[in-house]
Amino acid sequence: MNTTNMAENESLECITEHERILQEIESTDTACVGPTLRSVYDDQPNAHKRFMEKLDIRIRNHDREIEKMCNFHHQGFVDAITELLKVRADAEKLMGQVTDTNRRLQDAGREVTAQTEEVIRCRIQQRNMATTVEKLQLCIPVLEMYSKLKEQLESKRYYAALKTMEQLEEVYIPRVSQYRFCQIMAENLPKLREEIKDISMSDLKDFLESIRKHSDKIGETAMKQAQQHRTFNSAVQKQASGMGYGKPLYSLNGQIPSQNNGLGLEDDDQSEEEVLTAQDLVDFSPVYRCLHIYTVLGDRETFENYYRKQRKKQARLVLQPQSNMHETVAGYRRYFNQIVGFFVVEDHILHATQGLVTRAFTEEIWNMALSKIIAVLRTHSSYCSDPDLVLELKNLIVVFADTLQGYGFPVNRLFDLLFEIRDQYNETLLKKWALVFREIFDLDNYSPIPVETEEDYRSVISRFPFHDVEIEKQDFPKKLPMSQSVPQIYIQVKEFIYASLKFSESLHRSSTEIDDMLRKSTNLLLTRTLSGCLQNLIKKPHIGLTELVQIIINTTHLEQACKYLEDFITNITNVSPETAHTTRLYGLSTFKDARHAAEGEIYTKLNQKIDEFIQLADYEWGMPESDGRASGYLMDLINFLRSTFQVFTHLPNNYNDHAAMSGKVAQTACMSACKHLSTSLMQMLLDSELKQITMGAIQQFNLDVIQCELFASSEPVPGFQGDTLQLAFIDLRQLLDLFMVWDWSTYLADYGQPSSKYLRVNPSTALALLEKVNRGMKDTSKKNHIFSQFRKNDRDKQKLIETVVKQLRSLVNGMSQHS
Secondary structure: OHHHHHHHHHHHHHHHHHHHHHHHHHHOOHHHHHHHHHHHHOOOOOHHHHHHHHHHHHHHHHHHHHHHHHHHHHHHHHHHHHHHHHHHHHHHHHHHHHHHHHHHHHHHHHHHHHHHHHHHHHHHHHHHHHHHHHHHHHHHHHHHHHHHHHHHHHOOOHHHHHHHHHHHHHHHHHHHOOOHHHHHHHHHHHHHHHHHHHHHHHHHHHHHHHHHHHHHHHHHHHHHHHHHHHHHHHHHHHHOOOOOOOOOOOOOOOOOOOOOOOOOOOOOHHHHOOOOOHHHHOOOHHHHHHHHHHHHOOOHHHHHHHHHHHHHHHHHHHOOOOOOHHHOHHHHHHHHHHHHHHHHHHHHHHHHOOOOOOHHHHHHHHHHHHHHHHHHHHHHHOOOOOHHHHHHHHHHHHHHHHHHHHOOOOOHHHHHHHHHHHHHHHHHHHHHHHHHHHHHHHHOOOOOEEEOOHHHHHHHHHHOOOOOHHHHHOOOOEEEOOOOHHHHHHHHHHHHHHHHHHHHOOOOOOHHHHHHHHHHHHHHHHHHHHHHHHHHHHHOOOOOHHHHHHHHHHHHHHHHOHHHHHHHHHHHHOOOOOOOOOOOOOHHHHHHHHHHHHHHHHHHHHHHHHHHHHHOOOOOOOOOOOOOOOOHHHHHHHHHHHHHHHHHHOOOOOOHHHHHHHHHHHHHHHHHHHHHHHHHHHHHHOOOOOOOOOHHHHHHHHHHHHHHHHHHHOOOOOOOOOOOOHHHHHHHHHHHHHHHHOOHHHHHHHOOOOOOOOOOOOHHHHHHHHHHHHHHHHHHHHHOOOOHHHHHHHHHHHHHHHHHHHHHHHHHHHHHHHO
16 A cells, blocks of 8 residues: 555656646747756656656647637638738739839939039038138148248348248147148258258358458457557657556457547558458358357357367467467567457457357466467577567567457566566677677777877767866877777667667556666676676787786776766666665676786786796706806896886876876786796796706806896886885795805704794705705716815715705604694
8 A cells, every 4th residue: 555655656746747847848948948858868767758648648738729729710810811812902003103103203303313413512522622722721821931941041041040940830830730741841840950050050160260360360450450559649648748558449349540639640541541340351240140040949058169169279279389480570470460360359259249258268268378378488589589589579569468458358477478588688689799899899909099180089079978188188189098999888888778778668667667677787788798708808819918908998997987877877767876776887896807807817918928938948957057147038038028017117197097007007917927937936946857956057047036136126117115026036036045155054043033044945945956956966976076076075065965954854844743
């Protein structure tokens, strides 16, 4: 029973499941039926069979329902078909009518359609034309502006062209930027700007080259204006003293006043003509144009830097002088013209443009240039040996400085340089005047100036300040004490002062400073140049004693003329010599030194002449006896001395000062000659190469000394007191007396006593000569050995000599130990 129940329960579950599956099949899309059907096969065994059975039952149920439905609607379907068949005939008839109507309508509207299409096409063309006109009206101004730009470029109106480009970019092109030709224009404008920059820069380079070429002419014109204004101002000052130096009137555009201003000054032909300015010589428009162009392009700083860099390069080129510039004044003038032209242009650019160059920039270049100019002038002026060229250089520097000072450039250092060049100028003057002085001395005859007539006398004293009452009283012809070189030297010293004064002009210095300059330069002329020429003259071999005496006289007169030279300078400068710090002329010491040198040369030449005579001495030191008369060379020497001193003693007696001066020189020369002669004779006796002397030679030597003493006592030069001149030979006289008398006992006994007869005989001198005499006696005794009595006397004398020699040696040793 349980089994039956279970089977029934299972059958009920299976039927329920089949119902569910069938419902899903009926209600589900055919694409999703697969999983449902699969569940049929997955159930219990025979479940498929039962499902098929169930499915067949469901199909049969649906067929019965369809059949019922069809039976219910069949009559209505038949009726509908019948009605439809009736309508078909009417539909076909209506279709024919519609087709005919459509055909007729199409035929009627075809012409309208064609006309409508034509209207539409015209309307489109009209709209396109209006649009085109509108767009052309926008494009035409752009094209006109671009055409204008091309014309401006062709006519080189670059600044206007840049303004046109700016309008194109900012106003016109943005309106039609969608068009390709506008894009091409916009792309081409930067290229045109660069082209304009390149062209303007090329113009600037041409401008720089132009001002480089014309700077010489510009500078020449500016310096001419400055020089003419200097002349004008100088004339104003001369006519109206005390007005002082006015401010320079010239400028880049300035002209010289053409009227005489009531001063009676007439302008020359050049001033009547229009004065050329920098604008007349150089076209400045390229630099203005280039400056505007770079300013518009926003690249002004680049332009300024380029311009300044190029001008600095040109400044360095201008400041480089030619190697031979110092040879001619034209070389210096060209150098100054170029520099002035450079700075005149810079000054014009400074004032004509806004900031292209600044005052600081021009001052920087000027300071650099000034240092270079000073170095160049300092170097090249040192090569100048012609004072005229140095003077012209000075004048050029003054005009150069005045010109640039008129443009506001500081030039104090140039005037400081002029003081250095002034020293160089003075050096060249000194060299030139040294040649003048030497030529004067070479042509002088060193004899008093003969004066035949009153006219000749006036001619001399007009050239030289000579005044002597005694000479003026004399009748013509007469002679002036100095030689021809004295007035010539005096005139040349005055010429030197004039030449030195020329350099001091226009240096803007006070009269006191100019006076000091003149005195210092004149002192150099006197103390160095003239003194050196006198010293060289005195040392010349051909200048004899007569010439030396005349030189002494000449220097005395030149010394007296120094006060007139001081007055001459005072008259030129109007500065009183009593003014504090006024330099005095050193002519007095110069001519005194020259006189002393001449006197010394007189003494030297006399001594040299004495030495020449002494060299002619030929003593036979071994002679047994003297000749009984003085030596020939010595007599010749004494005759020479007598004739020489007559030069001093036969001066005209009316030259009191000169006679006194010459007498003093003669006394000194005579004393010097006698002393030198005495010394030379003593050296001859004591010569180390002379080994032996006989008493005969001593006697001969004594005769010569006697002649010297006679000469001294004959008063060859007046003015000596007593036997002053003879004392020059006292040493020789006492020495020879000692040997001639053979008075050794007295000498040795009185040695060291003030009253000694042989006070001037030195033991060493006596010993040296005694040894030579001893050797001479020994040699003589050998020759005379055949006489026995002579041998005995010689032996006694030898013993005495040996005793005296020992005593003399002891005296000499005692003197050396005592000293």
